[in-house]
Amino acid sequence: MHTVITPERIELPPGTVVRMLGSWQDYQVLSQQLGNRGSPRIKYRPGEILLMAPLPAHGRDASLLGLIVTALLDHLNRTYDSFTPITISLPQVSGIEPDFCFYIENWRSVVGKNRIDWLNDPPPDLVLEVDVTSYTSIDDYLPYRVPEVWLLKNKQLLVYRLLAENYVITESSYFPNVKDIVQQCLQIANEQTTSEAIRWLRSFLRES
DSSP states (O other), X not given: OOOEEOSSOEEOOTTOEEEEEOOHHHHHHHHHHHTTXXXXXXXXXXXXXXXXXXXXXHHHHHHHHHHHHHHHHHHTTOOOEEESSXXXXXXXXEEEOOSEEEESTTGGGTTTOSSOOTTTSXXXXXXXXXXXXXXXXXXXXXXXXXXXXXXXXXXXXXXXXXXXXXXXXXXXXXXXXHHHHHHXXXXXXXXXXXXXXXXXXXXHHHHO
């Protein structure tokens, strides 16, 4: 497959990242053209548009990471809501498509909503990103002030929390030792299946 980007057609080989100059209006046109397609993903930064066609490893690891968070929240008996896929955008400023969003502290703010007002509604409490192609920048989440972002990169989980005006790598505010849990689940999923990894996690949580 060749890379094709025209007003009528967008085709990217898996693993491709394209950066190009573009305005907010250009981003909106491309977003409408893509519609509800899962690929390619699209991102807007002031004056720049990025397109990325995920590799299969991206989808598998993103699915696993989302299931891990769900299992942990269920174990803690937390009320939450989650979204995937989802587009987060601020006009003229930013447009991003995280792999998963979880509302935990602020779940009441999104109950029953088909659309979220990113100017007035609170941001997700936790965002998950998997980066296989160097597409993700933690600073993309600064305009939204997302409290916690997990970035899985090179099979290692980086937990970022917003402190003052910047993200710092630290421990999760929700799940102590989550990095070790994710590492174990990744190993099981790679050697066996995602389902076996989640079965191990649920058993581990019951016994701990």
